Amino acid sequence: MSPRRPTILDVARAAGVSKSTVSLVVRGSPTVREETAKQVRAAMAETGYVYNRAAANLRASSVGLIGLVINDLRNPFFTEFATSVQMALSAQGYATVISNSDEDGALQAQMVGSMIEHGVSAFVISPAYGQEAETFEQIARAGIPCLQVLRQVDMRGDLFPFAAFDYARGGLLATQHLIAQQARNIAFVGGLPDRAVTTERMTGYLEALRGTGMAPRSFPGRTSRAFGAEMAALLSRRHPEIDAAVCFNDQVALGMLSGFARQGRTVGTDFRIVGFDDIEDCGQVWPRLSSVACDIAQFGRDTAAALLDWVETGQHPPPMRRAPVALAARESSLGFGSEGKSP
Amino acid sequence: MSPRRPTILDVARAAGVSKSTVSLVVRGSPTVREETAKQVRAAMAETGYVYNRAAANLRASSVGLIGLVINDLRNPFFTEFATSVQMALSAQGYATVISNSDEDGALQAQMVGSMIEHGVSAFVISPAYGQEAETFEQIARAGIPCLQVLRQVDMRGDLFPFAAFDYARGGLLATQHLIAQQARNIAFVGGLPDRAVTTERMTGYLEALRGTGMAPRSFPGRTSRAFGAEMAALLSRRHPEIDAAVCFNDQVALGMLSGFARQGRTVGTDFRIVGFDDIEDCGQVWPRLSSVACDIAQFGRDTAAALLDWVETGQHPPPMRRAPVALAARESSLGFGSEGKSP
DNA sequence: ACTCAATTTTGGAACGTTCCAGTAAGCAAT
DNA sequence: ATTGCTTACTGGAACGTTCCAAAATTGAGT
Known part of the structure; x- marks a missing residue:
């Protein structure tokens, strides 16, 4: 099948230049005359050349x-x-x-x-x-x-x-929002106990509760939909006085949503829920799920940019600012009268 | 930061053998005496050697x-x-x-x-x-x-x-199941028009309908949740006689589920839905979504195995059999009386 | 001790790039 | 013409492995 892949040398021969010149063209160096470059590119096409990164890496030791x-x-x-x-x-x-x-x-x-x-x-x-x-x-x-x-x-x-995102602020916003919606007894549900991600979100929750006279009720555990569904059943049975929940993430919140649906309770009026992460599903379920919006796509792009900067300059980057979060309020916490997003 | 990474040569020197021997040890060749191998491994640990695949690839041309x-x-x-x-x-x-x-x-x-x-x-x-x-x-x-x-x-x-999976059979099973559930007017919803994946699923749907006197009603379009939600609205408004749907995939089906929930219609009794793929969410929503189960994890493992076989033996693999599918019947098509999985 | 085969080890030549220190060519100013 | 300077190109030496043919060692059988 393979009569040997053409190398930079074959291209050089076909174009009538040296291998070094071909190498420069391949890497888009500006020092080579446009006319020459054109010939080289033609030769590359003609020979069916494909760049061999393994070899390049070996020499240049950087793999991309x-x-x-x-x-x-x-x-x-x-x-x-x-x-x-x-x-x-x-x-x-x-x-x-x-x-x-x-x-x-x-x-x-x-x-x-x-x-x-x-x-x-x-x-x-x-x-x-x-x-x-x-x-x-x-x-x-x-x-x-x-x-x-x-x-x-x-x-x-x-x-x-x-x-990471500003998890503490997210917990704070979610809880304040529920308080504004007249919730009287707000639980925090889900998240692995004693992990920084969990405790940070909980910190915001506790801060919002402070001074309101409401007692905090934390139910850490796991982070899955299944856990959310279990908790919906448990809260209905054992803690009927709780009328709202800040969830560790959207998975848990979505689980609670279907858990309550199964019991015939209406989330948004009987019980208010806010999730965390604002994944796409939040806008696709009914009632739509309120959530702490994290612009994860932007965060991904920023991460990539910061990393490449580090790789290319060799400069250890400065400690990063926590990425901002915002509350996306939907029916699961607002009920069905109004709609919209609060700050 | 880097006083040069140790190479195979440094290891060889430290172990008092030749670089070739080290190379053999690295690759786990059986031809090297165990005692020697042990020394080499010790030397590797001592020098902090890490294998350089780029170099290996260059020579061996196979990158893993x-x-x-x-x-x-x-x-x-x-x-x-x-x-x-x-x-x-x-x-x-x-x-x-x-x-x-x-x-x-x-x-x-x-x-x-x-x-x-x-x-x-x-x-x-x-x-x-x-x-x-x-x-x-x-x-x-x-x-x-x-x-x-x-x-x-x-x-x-x-x-x-x-x-791929046996899409046609999936469409068939889903439709037969809805017929068995007394659906009288079954639509096929979603999927990009004229794509093999869509037409295959539809083929099974059409086959199941043949001879029942029911007329096929196809609504291809897109493959997203949003499309499913739109279609739920459209069907209620314009085609109230339709009382069941085979969906192109679970995304569309889940979208329909929330679309109907929004209208206050109860899926499972008012309207029956079967999805396709049986993603994890199917068991996590309420009503739980019936779906054509594709064992995608197994399929992934089989794919990997077939591919590695091809890579390692160089033998073009035989044409592959369509992977089997099965119907997972849940509340969205069964209603709320009974539960379970039908074949 | 000596032969022969089997086992284990070895040094040098690749592999296809990039890097570097140049050489050659072009051109302006002397 | 010579010098200097810039721009465009070049040939050889690396990079760290694997491959290969051959050398060294081992060990059993005489």
Whole structure:
């Protein structure tokens, strides 16, 4: 099938120039005369040349490959993020190796190892819990730039910059909104206990409650739809006085929504719910789900830009500002009279 | 930061053997004596050696990198597939470069080009429509194995093997089930018109209808939730006689579900719906959505296995059998009296 | 001790680029 | 004509592996 792929040398011969010139043309150097470049490009087309990055890397040691490790790629929030990062990197000529660690720390460490071998120039990691030490040590040892996003794991010295949304403010906005909607007894539902992501969101929730005379009611646990559905059943049965919930994320909130639907309770009037992340589904279900909007696509683009800056300049980036969040209020908290978005 | 990464040569020196021996150890060759291997491994640990795949590739020309190009990575069905393939490949020591073409043929061609440069050993593509010619020609020209999955684009000679589920049978099962549930007027809703994926599903629908005296009613269009919601409104308003729908996919079906919920109509009694793909959400909404179950995780693993077989043996694989589908009947078609799965 | 085969190890030549220190060509000012 | 300066091109040496043919070692059978 293959009579040997043509190399830069074959192209050079066909174009009547040296291999170095071809190399310059390939990389779009401005120092080569346009006329020459044109000939070279013609020769490339004629010979059916394809650039061999492996060889280029070997010499130049920079692969144009970025590693993206995500703890749960099935969650639409992370999918959206991964997609956005991948597309932004792709636009800059970088390819993205994506891995789903599936919340398995050991798997994560293994994948990171494999990516290092492949010579990725940088990492973006939304880490799984467990095995953090090994994972991050490998990266640090190899001296590869790495951005930790969305989730932070406990580390003795924060080796790597961390970027995320302003989770505390999100919790605050959601809770204040429910208070404004006359909710008298607001629970916080879902999220893995004792994780920074959970406690931050809860901090905002507690802050909003302070001084209102309402007692906080936290029900941490998991982060899935199934958990949300279970909690809807549990709250109805055991805590009928609770009339609103700030959920850890949209998965939990959507789960609660269908849990209540199953019981015949109407969310938006009987019970008010606000989710977190504002994934696309929020606007597609009925009642539509209010949520703390995180512009994850923009966040992905920013992440990609910051990372490439680091890779290309070699400058460790400044600590990043928490990305802003906003409340998207919909029927699940407003009821069915009015519509719209509050600040 | 980097006082030069240690190479195979440094390891060889530290272990007191030749570089060739180290190379053999790295690749786990059985021809090297265990005692020697042990020394070499110790030396590797001591020097902090990391394998440089770029160099290995250059010489051996095989990168251990598989390209996965998906038309819509935000759709959970495809996410699940991508995840499954990636994890299966990862278990075999291959890394996966994932790209989302976002239904953009030009983007797809560009991404495929970039992956070829990166030296991927094979492709798995669920193609976007448009630019097929360029995309597949590039791959054919480079002589890279490629599996086309889930969707097929029109090609003069089917250059690449195609694997998918038995869509026609899925359409048949769904429609027969609705007939058994006493539906009298069944529509087929969603799917891009004139695409093989759509027409196959519709073929099964038409076949089930044949001889029942029911007239087929097709409403192709798009594949999104938003489209499903629109259609729920449209059907209620303009075609009140229709009392059931086979949907192109679960996205459309879930959209219809919330569209009807918004109108206050009860799906499962007033109107019966069956989706297609059986994504996780089907069991998480209320009423739970009946769907044609495609074991996408298994399909992903099979795809990975077939592809690796092709890559490693060099044997063009036999044409693949359509993967089986089954009906998962839930409240959206059964109503609320009974529960369970029919064959 | 000696032969022969099997096992284990080895040094040098690739692989296809980029980098670097040039050479050659062109042109303006002396 | 010579000099200097810029612009356009070039040939050889790297990069870190794997491949290969051959060398060294081992060990069993005489």
